[in-house]
Amino acid sequence: MIYSASFVWAQYKFNNPFHFVTMQGIFLLIGLILLYILSHIDYHLYYKYANIILFICAILLILVLIPGLGSVRNGSRSWFGIGPLGIQPSEFAKIGLIIYVAKYLTNNKKNMQSIIHGVFPILGVIGIFFLLIMLEPDFGTAMVITLTLVCLIFISGVQISFFLKVGLAGILGIVGIIIAAPYRVKRIVSFINPWSDPLGAGYQILQSLYAIGPGGLLGQGFFKSRQKYFYLPEPQTDFIFSIISEELGFLGVLIVTSLFLIIFYRGITISLKASDLFGKYLSFGLAFGLIIQASLNLMVVVGLIPVTGVTLPFLSYGGSSLLVSMASIGILLNISKNS
Amino acid sequence: MFFNDIHIRIRFVLLVVIIILILVIGKVFYIQVFSYNKLAKITEDLWSRKMTINAPRGDIVDRNGEILATSIVTTTIYVVPNQIKDKEKVSKDIAEILNCDYEDVYKYVSKKSSMEIIRKGMDLNSETADKIEKLGYDGVYLVVDSKRYYPYGEALSHIIGFVGSDNQGLSGLELTYDEYLKGTNGELKYYSDGKGNKLEIPDSYVAPSKGMTLELTLDIEIIKAVDNELKNAMDKYDSEHALSIVMNPKTGEILAMGSKPSFDPANYQNFSEEVINRNLPIWMTYEPGSTFKIITLASSIEEKTVDLFKDHFTDTGAINVDGSTIHCWKHGGHGNQTYLEVVENSCNPGFVSLGQKLGVNKLMSYIKKFGFGDKTGIDLNGEGNGILFKEEKMGPVELATTAFGQGISVTPIQQVAAVGAAINGGYLNTPYVVKSIIDDNSKSIVFANKQQVKRQVISPETSATVRFALESVVSNGSGKNAYIENYRVGGKTGTAQKVSDGKYMVGNYILSFIGFLPANDPEAIVYVAVDNPKGVTQYGGTVSAPIARNIMLSLIETLKIKEASGGMLKEYSYLDVRYYQLPDVVGMSKSEATKALKEFKVKYSGSGDKVVYMSPAPNTFQSVETTITLLLN
Numbered sequence: 001m002i003y004s005a006s007f008v009w010a011q012y013k014f015n016n017p018f019h020f021v022t023m024q025g026i027f028l029l030i031g032l033i034l035l036y037i038l039s040h041i042d043y044h045l046y047y048k049y050a051n052i053i054l055f056i057c058a059i060l061l062i063l064v065l066i067p068g069l070g071s072v073r074n075g076s077r078s079w080f081g082i083g084p085l086g087i088q089p090s091e092f093a094k095i096g097l098i099i100y101v102a103k104y105l106t107n108n109k110k111n112m113q114s115i116i117h118g119v120f121p122i123l124g125v126i127g128i129f130f131l132l133i134m135l136e137p138d139f140g141t142a143m144v145i146t147l148t149l150v151c152l153i154f155i156s157g158v159q160i161s162f163f164l165k166v167g168l169a170g171i172l173g174i175v176g177i178i179i180a181a182p183y184r185v186k187r188i189v190s191f192i193n194p195w196s197d198p199l200g201a202g203y204q205i206l207q208s209l210y211a212i213g214p215g216g217l218l219g220q221g222f223f224k225s226r227q228k229y230f231y232l233p234e235p236q237t238d239f240i241f242s243i244i245s246e247e248l249g250f251l252g253v254l255i256v257t258s259l260f261l262i263i264f265y266r267g268i269t270i271s272l273k274a275s276d277l278f279g280k281y282l283s284f285g286l287a288f289g290l291i292i293q294a295s296l297n298l299m300v301v302v303g304l305i306p307v308t309g310v311t312l313p314f315l316s317y318g319g320s321s322l323l324v325s326m327a328s329i330g331i332l333l334n335i336s337k338n339s
Numbered sequence: 340m341f342f343n344d345i346h347i348r349i350r351f352v353l354l355v356v357i358i359i360l361i362l363v364i365g366k367v368f369y370i371q372v373f374s375y376n377k378l379a380k381i382t383e384d385l386w387s388r389k390m391t392i393n394a395p396r397g398d399i400v401d402r403n404g405e406i407l408a409t410s411i412v413t414t415t416i417y418v419v420p421n422q423i424k425d426k427e428k429v430s431k432d433i434a435e436i437l438n439c440d441y442e443d444v445y446k447y448v449s450k451k452s453s454m455e456i457i458r459k460g461m462d463l464n465s466e467t468a469d470k471i472e473k474l475g476y477d478g479v480y481l482v483v484d485s486k487r488y489y490p491y492g493e494a495l496s497h498i499i500g501f502v503g504s505d506n507q508g509l510s511g512l513e514l515t516y517d518e519y520l521k522g523t524n525g526e527l528k529y530y531s532d533g534k535g536n537k538l539e540i541p542d543s544y545v546a547p548s549k550g551m552t553l554e555l556t557l558d559i560e561i562i563k564a565v566d567n568e569l570k571n572a573m574d575k576y577d578s579e580h581a582l583s584i585v586m587n588p589k590t591g592e593i594l595a596m597g598s599k600p601s602f603d604p605a606n607y608q609n610f611s612e613e614v615i616n617r618n619l620p621i622w623m624t625y626e627p628g629s630t631f632k633i634i635t636l637a638s639s640i641e642e643k644t645v646d647l648f649k650d651h652f653t654d655t656g657a658i659n660v661d662g663s664t665i666h667c668w669k670h671g672g673h674g675n676q677t678y679l680e681v682v683e684n685s686c687n688p689g690f691v692s693l694g695q696k697l698g699v700n701k702l703m704s705y706i707k708k709f710g711f712g713d714k715t716g717i718d719l720n721g722e723g724n725g726i727l728f729k730e731e732k733m734g735p736v737e738l739a740t741t742a743f744g745q746g747i748s749v750t751p752i753q754q755v756a757a758v759g760a761a762i763n764g765g766y767l768n769t770p771y772v773v774k775s776i777i778d779d780n781s782k783s784i785v786f787a788n789k790q791q792v793k794r795q796v797i798s799p800e801t802s803a804t805v806r807f808a809l810e811s812v813v814s815n816g817s818g819k820n821a822y823i824e825n826y827r828v829g830g831k832t833g834t835a836q837k838v839s840d841g842k843y844m845v846g847n848y849i850l851s852f853i854g855f856l857p858a859n860d861p862e863a864i865v866y867v868a869v870d871n872p873k874g875v876t877q878y879g880g881t882v883s884a885p886i887a888r889n890i891m892l893s894l895i896e897t898l899k900i901k902e903a904s905g906g907m908l909k910e911y912s913y914l915d916v917r918y919y920q921l922p923d924v925v926g927m928s929k930s931e932a933t934k935a936l937k938e939f940k941v942k943y944s945g946s947g948d949k950v951v952y953m954s955p956a957p958n959t960f961q962s963v964e965t966t967i968t969l970l971l972n
Binding site for chain 1: 344346348349350356359362366367368370
């Protein structure tokens with residue numbers, strides 16, 4: 001799928017239609033190895049080293065902000081460029097944070113009933129990371145992480161009323177962030193009425209609709225997308241789902257969506273069956289991290305929410321994203337084994 | 340217990356996720372099903388680039404299929420700037436072939452647009468197009484176009500009209516029948532990516548379909564003769580206008596129509612709107628003068644108020660009508676005449692008396708029945724109405740002048756239609772120029788025009804008498820200059836003083852002649868009018884009759900009108916070249932033949948004594964100046 005979506009851009013940018021597919025192949029191979037290794041590492045090890053993992057993540061997130069170390073891609077300083085390979089520390093921070101929060105919730109099982117002693121400290125930690133990622137800035141990843149962790153806290157049994165308050169605060173916060181960066185206002189406007197600026201801010205979403213629309217039940221056929229021919233920018237990343245929809249039609253959409261749901265359902269089953277609390281929290285966090293990212297991406301692509309810049313796990317092009325997704329599955333498999 | 344709470348919340352999250360995914364699928368379904376048509380159309384436009392291929396306009400042909408207006412194939416260069424890699428080189432090479440400035444090409448090639456037409460690259464001939472094609476550059480497209488071509492230019496410009504720069508009809512038949520002539524444009528569509536590069540998806544090509552063919556009643560040979568004669572009339576007499584109409588009186592088909600000044604349809608921009616918009620033969624209104632007497636004559640015969648052969652009229656040179664004196668054109672008058680002689684002489688007081696015998700009501704009712712005061716309904720734009728006296732305001736003077744064609748105003752086409760009715764057995768036809776419309780694609784006739792009789796105005800017997808009287812006008816009377824030996828020609832001259840600001844202009848006349856042949860069974864009626872000729876006697880007989888005669892000579896040839904016997908012999912004056920009937924001398928001896936041909940010049944060929952062949956053929960009328968060749972055995 002990545003090949004089909006990307007070869008036009010690859011040809012254009014790197015004069016090699018297989019560029020993206022080769023790169024992704026390498027990452028997939030690494031990812032599979034990683035998955036295999038992680039499925040054999042006892043997840044209780046993460047419990048032990050959660051603080052160190054989080055610390056490394058924090059360091060990386062700070063280092064990436066330093067010009068010269070971190071490189072700017074698509075307007076965000078969120079990459080460590082190593083030759084053609086790029087590593088996004090924010091993706092790894094996602095797992096690091098899930099592990100840390102899972103551990104925190106396990107340790108503070110009783111305190112969690114207290115907002116001040118239980119919830120606020122961990123929210124503080126999350127807030128710091130949120131800010132670090134927002135400095136890059138990478139709004140999408142920050143959103144995914146925050147939503148994942150908040151949801152994790154939610155299932156740990158914190159009073160519902162608190163979430164209503166936090167939800168309100170969160171909305172206010174998001175509004176604040178949006179107002180702070182004018183390009184986000186544009187995105188919102190373009191979301192509400194993409195036709196208002198079809199060549200500017202509304203361009204992506206419109207082009208995405210143009211791709212989905214003519215798909216029909218069975219699509220234009222694999223490789224037959226037209227939107228990928230420079231109409232939809234970088235179709236192999238955020239908007240790969242439009243190309244899937246264009247080429248494979250409604251059926252393809254159903255299959256892809258179902259696959260994500262199955263993965264999530266499997267993850268939740270693991271969580272429900274996990275023998276200890278840390279395993280429960282960790283497996284839920286990892287599964288939810290994947291599904292919330294997928295959901296956000298899908299909702300953007302079909303025009304349900306404004307463009308946020310979230311990739312589709314497993315399917316979008318992106319080394320770090322794929323590695324982290326594979327790693328999540330590896331850890332989930334291990335938790336499943338140990339239950 | 341604690342786990343239980345967590346599990347409930349986990350299942351709740353699962354539910355939320357499922358709802359979200361259902362929403363996503365629902366939205367995709369909505370987009371693909373409900374917005375499909377709208378989006379499919381937008382994307383089709385987005386992905387494809389269209390090049391319109393103009394349909395060639397249908398031809399306009401004459402009654403024999405001769406082409407009067409056609410479309411010649413030209414080529415136009417389209418460029419898709421994004422597909423052109425080396426813009427400088429492409430521009431340079433194209434500019435060289437087009438023989439224009441580099442900038443004229445480069446400004447289009449370098450434009451940031453999906454498609455451009457190079458202005459200097461329009462209407463190219465096939466030679467130039469081939470050269471461009473040979474360059475084989477990507478992004479340079481040659482699209483076939485067409486350009487209107489009028490092989491007979493000025494001769495037909497008022498009838499056919501012309502087209503604008505986009506081949507849309509702007510005047511004349513090109514405008515009136517634009518819907519039929521324009522055809523359906525085709526389209527070349529190719530698919531491109533977001534950067535304008537061509538994709539490997541097959542182009543879709545919709546071939547243009549040529550417009551329909553308009554077949555006219557005109558005959559180009561007659562048109563050419565008319566145009567030639569009118570040009571001469573303009574040059575020779577330095578006239579203001581000259582116009583002519585040739586119609587088949589039996590059906591109303593217009594065989595030719597022309598006027599000067601005219602304009603070149605290919606360069607219509609260089610001519611004044613007045614020249615372009617005024618199709619004089621149907622637009623111009625003026626006093627008809629004596630040609631109108633045919634109407635008074637026909638009405639009188641039909642009403643039996645006169646017997647042409649028995650009744651007499653004495654012309655003293657003037658007639659007193661209600662205190663006003665109306666003069667005859669001949670000083671001193673024509674003396675005592677039969678009414679047939681009144682017609683031959685075109686005697687004004689004689690016609691006043693005919694009008695008085697009919698009375699206002701009868702005369703006006705016939706004038707209206709003959710179609711005056713109304714448009715004839717010819718299928719051309721810009722026809723005039725003409726002006727008649729109001730019947731209730733007509734006194735004896737108005738009656739008198741109307742009877743010989745003064746004080747009323749008519750169009751040439753009205754006169755032709757009316758005289759046509761007077762000589763064709765009495766039927767007033769609607770004149771027309773469009774014979775049929777043929778769809779070449781389906782080979783079907785979309786529209787076929789046919790004769791439309793408005794009404795019968797006079798009886799066939801009356802009509803026969805009118806023909807006889809008008810034939811004698813040409814043989815013995817004022818129309819002598821239109822006489823053609825061996826053919827039967829009828830006709831009537833007209834000399835009308837022009838009116839300006841309600842007053843007659845001095846020395847400014849429209850000289851006309853209306854004639855027809857063969858006089859016993861007319862196949863064509865010819866009208867000629869010359870406005871304000873200079874340096875010539877101001878009589879229709881001297882200016883317009885010879886022009887009409889020349890046109891009729893070409894009609895004889897084109898319509899293959901047979902020589903006729905039984906016609907009236909021309910009454911000769913001393914100045915006229917005499918004509919005699921050529922006796923048949925074949926079979927005679929040389930001396931007998933010479934004797935028989937004493938009136939003519941004779942040339943012998945061969946050395947025998949017996950005539951075996953003679954040229955021209957025997958029994959025809961020949962002038963004394965004709966050399967008769969005899970072949971001896």
